[in-house]
Amino acid sequence: MSEPKNFYYHFKPLNFWLLLNIILTTIIGCCLANFHSCRYMPQFYILTGLMIVSWGGWIFKHLFKQKLATITDEYIKIDHCQPLLWENVIDAEEKIVNCCFKQFKVIILNTVPNMKYKYNFLQKHNGEFTPFSLPLYEVISKEDAAALQEIVADKVKYTSLSEEDEDENEPIRPRH
Secondary structure, three states, X not given: OOOOEEEEOOOOOOOHHHHHHHHHHHHHHHHHHHOHHHHHOHHHHHHHHHHHHHHHHHHHHHHXXXXXXXXXXXXXXXXXXXXXXXXXXXXXXXXXXXXXXXEEEEEEEEEOOOOOOOOOHHHHOOHHHOOOEXXXXXXXXXXXXXXXXXXXXXXXXXXXXXHHHHHHHOOOOOOO
């Protein structure tokens, strides 16, 4: 691999955030149409500013590519973090982690102890995800997830979850 290989997040655009933005925009529009004096209230400008910031965040997240990882022969760079040299990675393993009452499948890169690396805030406080985790759930396409697994397996010793382990860790869904 002579050129860097880039992977990007693939977020679903129809989500709760979009619904909230539409509701907030509708409420502000109705207030403007029916209550003309509301534009003289400071609360109106605060809510309008929040609506604009919220739409801006949603547009940035969904209309611009968000880089998940860049992989070269020398390093892997996850999100906007400092590059992690492959020589500092002992091995990689797939794991199921819990976050917000949900379970997610990730690749965890295990590094050498006392490695010189400047961790950012999120890497220091990332719960079960650990500082060097790559998602294998719905925020990445299945093709990209398979390519990520293959590249990481080529670089370091890779431990994959067996089918039984995945079934044990899946949440129980109620029958309808």
